[in-house]
Amino acid sequence: MTAINDPHEIRILIRNGKFQKQTAGFASKYVQGNICILPDKYKNDFLEFCKKNPKPCPLIGFSENGEVKLSKLGDIDIRTDVPAYRVWKEGKIIDEPVNIEKYWKNDFSTFVLGCSMSFELPLIDAGIEIQHIKNNTIVPMYKTNIECESSGIFKGNMVVSMRPLSIPNTIKAIEISSKYPDVHGAPVHFSNPKDIGIKDIMLPDYGDPPELINVDEIPVFWACGVTPQLIIEDLQLDFCITHKPGCMLITDKLNENFKVNLS
């Protein structure tokens, strides 16, 4: 299949069960979202958690009381428009369905969190080569010792994604990604991985291992949307639905619209 660029067109395929894979590279000018669906009792604490931790949990869409539409982000039905879901019970994955109609309840809230794909395209446009994109692998992600600010039961450490860059490109990448605060914003760290509790950069906790980092490059770390999934797993919530990693919600919002406008 050649990459489809229209977000509505690809959502129709997903809705009809004809697209059940990773969304990277599809409709790449449009914002893709991490999904977290929670029963009402968790709603307020998790909303507050997102507000307190905008770098790992940039909230770009929200619905409550079982509302399945997310009209601000496009013609979306959250029960069918993600290529693959994960249904969690007591911190364990009990199903990986391609739609969640049978699980839907009228007290569900849906949280859509921005994703780093939105700032990778402007980095590439600025002439910065991104290793995992060049190699067609999944960005390496690591558990860290950076504590998120807690809210009610929600607490835990941040997950980060890593891109190796030269120093001039690190400076450029900080400049550019800081203009996209709704999709993780500026990095949280660079250089020594041990500073943030990462023991071996070649052994990521999620995604693919990086290639060896060149002598003129340093690892640059961004807050990652996998953070809430790790927290949900650790907390062993009685029930929760997320997207399957890499299988994101494709919205009608252009990445460019998430840039802080320069006048």
Added chain:
Amino acid sequence: MTAINDPHEIRILIRNGKFQKQTAGFASKYVQGNICILPDKYKNDFLEFCKKNPKPCPLIGFSENGEVKLSKLGDIDIRTDVPAYRVWKEGKIIDEPVNIEKYWKNDFSTFVLGCSMSFELPLIDAGIEIQHIKNNTIVPMYKTNIECESSGIFKGNMVVSMRPLSIPNTIKAIEISSKYPDVHGAPVHFSNPKDIGIKDIMLPDYGDPPELINVDEIPVFWACGVTPQLIIEDLQLDFCITHKPGCMLITDKLNENFKVNLS
């Protein structure tokens, strides 16, 4: 003397020969400029040099054909409104007068270049401690091996200023200073000084030596407005006038107005 905050008031003192010292800390909310005054034959090449090298030479004011007013920057007479000047002949300083009326010629062009003081205040406002300000010393500056882009006879290497910062503060400082492209913008380098040809960080070429850099800090380097003075010296231009380092032109422009506005 307590610090005067009104730019017009301090310029009147300067004009009347009652203020002949460094301007750091005075009218600190207002942009201060580096000055370079050149005979007409150098005008076009130096204008082009500034355009090609906006980080070390951010042009914020200009006049030509002997015009002494710089009305866009305030009620300024460039012959009298800088606390101390340097008059250069064949690359040597021949005078350090407090006004240049006797040297003025009708073919002079005046170049005003932005200065890093304009982004230091927003860094401090963001909670970042700046070592040389805390210690009341002059920022350490270094000759580098970073080549400027040449224009006609104007060519040479960049001078940089250095501030030691923690990694989180480096990220914040890149975010903030990148919003002030007219006053040097984002850093040009950080970490290993040898990468840019600096042999000993404790031996700056201009300004005061830094305090020992803490283990959790790295040196962060910004392009510096001293660059054109070094180039003029190296080129041994037959005639040129600059400000005496630290004795800047105080303008009526608020630093805040030099920020790329966020809408």
